[in-house]
Structure formats: structure tokens, C-alpha cells
Amino acid sequence: MAVNEMTSKEVTKKVFNKEELFIFDVRNESDFIDWKIEGENFEYLNIPYFELLDGVEEIIDKIPTDKEVLVVCAKEGSSVMVAELLSDEGLNVSYLKNGMKAWSEHLEPVKVGDLNDGGEIYQFVRIGKGCLSYMVVSNGEAALIDATRMTDTYLDFAKRIGAKITHVFDTHLHADHISGGRTIAEKTGATYWLPPKDATDVTFDYQALEDGNDITIGNTTINIQALYSPGHTIGSTSFVVDEKFLLSGDILFIDSIGRPDLAGKAEDWVSDLRESLYKRYRELSEELIVLPAHFMIVDELNDDGSISEKLGTLFAKNHGLNIEDENEFRKLVTENLPAQPNAYQEIRQTNMGKINPDIDHQREMEIGPNRCAVR
Numbered sequence: 001m002a003v004n005e006m007t008s009k010e011v012t013k014k015v016f017n018k019e020e021l022f023i024f025d026v027r028n029e030s031d032f033i034d035w036k037i038e039g040e041n042f043e044y045l046n047i048p049y050f051e052l053l054d055g056v057e058e059i060i061d062k063i064p065t066d067k068e069v070l071v072v073c074a075k076e077g078s079s080v081m082v083a084e085l086l087s088d089e090g091l092n093v094s095y096l097k098n099g100m101k102a103w104s105e106h107l108e109p110v111k112v113g114d115l116n117d118g119g120e121i122y123q124f125v126r127i128g129k130g131c132l133s134y135m136v137v138s139n140g141e142a143a144l145i146d147a148t149r150m151t152d153t154y155l156d157f158a159k160r161i162g163a164k165i166t167h168v169f170d171t172h173l174h175a176d177h178i179s180g181g182r183t184i185a186e187k188t189g190a191t192y193w194l195p196p197k198d199a200t201d202v203t204f205d206y207q208a209l210e211d212g213n214d215i216t217i218g219n220t221t222i223n224i225q226a227l228y229s230p231g232h233t234i235g236s237t238s239f240v241v242d243e244k245f246l247l248s249g250d251i252l253f254i255d256s257i258g259r260p261d262l263a264g265k266a267e268d269w270v271s272d273l274r275e276s277l278y279k280r281y282r283e284l285s286e287e288l289i290v291l292p293a294h295f296m297i298v299d300e301l302n303d304d305g306s307i308s309e310k311l312g313t314l315f316a317k318n319h320g321l322n323i324e325d326e327n328e329f330r331k332l333v334t335e336n337l338p339a340q341p342n343a344y345q346e347i348r349q350t351n352m353g354k355i356n357p358d359i360d361h362q363r364e365m366e367i368g369p370n371r372c373a374v375r
Helices: 008-016 029-034 077-088 099-105 151-161 181-188 266-283 311-317 326-334 344-352 359-366
Strands: 003-006 021-025 042-046 069-072 093-096 108-114 120-126 131-138 141-145 164-169 191-194 214-217 220-226 237-241 245-249 289-292
Touching: 003 077, 008 099, 008 108, 029 042, 069 077, 069 099, 077 093, 093 099, 099 359, 108 289, 120 151, 131 151, 131 214, 131 220, 131 289, 141 214, 151 164, 151 181, 164 181, 164 214, 181 191, 266 326, 289 311, 344 359
Parallel strands: 003 093, 021 042, 021 069, 069 093, 141 164, 164 191, 245 289
Antiparallel strands: 108 120, 120 131, 131 141, 214 220, 220 237, 237 245
């Protein structure tokens, strides 16, 4: 039988469409438990490839013949080997092109809405990491928010839709992924914006992103609202676009809220986090559509693959917005937190411009799931 190649984009479409897929993951058990391809109707089998070097006869009955089967490993090589062994036994299977390395880096653009004066806003879903970035497009100009290091994806997309990138924003100094903001600004001549309270140790020039800044993109105004201590940082910043969309950064997610501990300031910043969520956001219109910088679980995906929800709905349903007791809230965001992101201190230093690791090291630094939220 044939061994087929499946790309991360093709797998992403299966996630979005809630299709069935049987994933045979041949990485080590610890790696599989820590981080895997997630889909609402996916089934899984994990057997490390080194246990299959003598053949697959003993496990062949564990592989379904009535479902599409995808073999997955870290970089591709082991999955090709196992897929060929299964093929020799008469099974029709696919392997994931470039493995989990490619899954971690794939960005899928999804249009999330129209602007009042003819523009659009797009969400770039980094499906394997749970990172979300945005492009606001209006009258041939574009602004990027929280871009990842896969800069070519944004540049190619802007070129395809005929837009010039004029402004690049980071809502905060990221600790879970390496920002592509400065690189894109350098390549396009765009202005790079960063909250100054997050920029005290950076080694590069930037435009101060502060409360009250109104940035014009084509015919669209982006209103900047500075909110203290949302997910990771003291300077984290929210954007209201076109009085319709709230880009919440790492303050508020669909099913969770941001964690304040990645700069070692959890106890200091809890009260600021609570004020942002329970006071400042309460002053905003509940009709605003929240567009966060991350998602935590695939259940948060809408039918089109986007991640968004009205602010009023989150006030009603998000547990993190409904904790009346301040001590209980403090306990939630300072105790029993999930593991911190892989290499988060190195990632922060990279985003400060203090170190410049090569691309292979950057990939290793970012491997693993999103760990920016508490719920």
C-alpha cells in the first residue's frame, strides 16, 4: 500500500472541520503526554518508534483499517519508517511532513470580521502552540499584532492581499514564543510599538505603546488601552479596533485568564491583574468581540477555526471572571499553576534583544504547548 505525506495545513483543516483522524504518535511517551496534535474527533496511539524497530506485527491490530491514519514523530524520519512498515503490512497510512517541528510553526490565517470602513481583520492561528496573532487591514495598509517569528507568512499574506504593513505591535514582552515584530518592522519600514513598562531592559529602539495612543491604519482607528499586569507583564496592553474588536493580549482568553508569574512577579501583580479583569474590562462594551493572544484547548475554536467571543459572554461563562472572593482569585493565579513555558527565560531575553539564538535553537526553545493561562 502507498505511504502518503500529510502537511500541517491539511491536518489543521481536519481540526477546523472536526474530522476524524487516528494519530499514531511514535515519539517518547513523556513527549506525547506533554504535547500532542489535538482535535475534537481525533484518536491516539502512542508507541515509541524504537519499540517498533523489529517490526509492527505485534501492534498491527491496534491500527484501525476504517479510519484515516497519520503517523507522527518529532521531525519526520521515524514516522516515515513506521509508516513504511505499516504499509508493508497492507495498511494505507500517512506521515506528518516535517513532524511536530512543522506542527509547532504552522500559521493558518482566518478572517474574523469586517471593519466599518471596508477593511478586515485576520487572525493567524498557530494551531500547534495555541498562539494567536492579528492583521488589521484597511485601505491598503496593515497593522500586525503579536506576530510570531514565522515572519514570511505575514509578509506573503500582506503581499497577496495588496496591503503594506505600516505598524507592528507587541501587546507585551512575550515569554512563551519569540516575537517576529522587530524583524517585520525592519523588513517593511513599519513602526514597531512596545509597552515601555515592558521595555526597560531591551537593547533596541521602539515606539512607546501607551494608554491613549490612537493609531490610524488606512480608514481605521486602533485605540490603545494600557492595562496593568495581565498575563505575563506589567506593561501588557489591550487594543480596541473600530469600536468592535477587543484584542486582549494575554489578559483574557476564551476559557481562562492570564498567568502573572512568568516574570517572577505573581504575588506583586495579582491585584493589578484583578483590576484589569474586574474593573477596567467591566467598563468596556459587552458587545466587543474578544480576540485573545492565545487559546488553551481546541474546544475554544469556533466552527470556522477562529477563536473569539463577545466580552459579555465571557463575563457570564469564564470562571476566571466570576470569582468574587479576592483571596480565592489570588490563590487561583499563584498556586497550582501549570508548568511554565519551555525556555521562557531565554525567550524573554531573545525578545529583549539580549541574545540572538540560531533558528534551530529558537525551534527548540519554543517546543511544547501553550502555558500562558490559568483556569
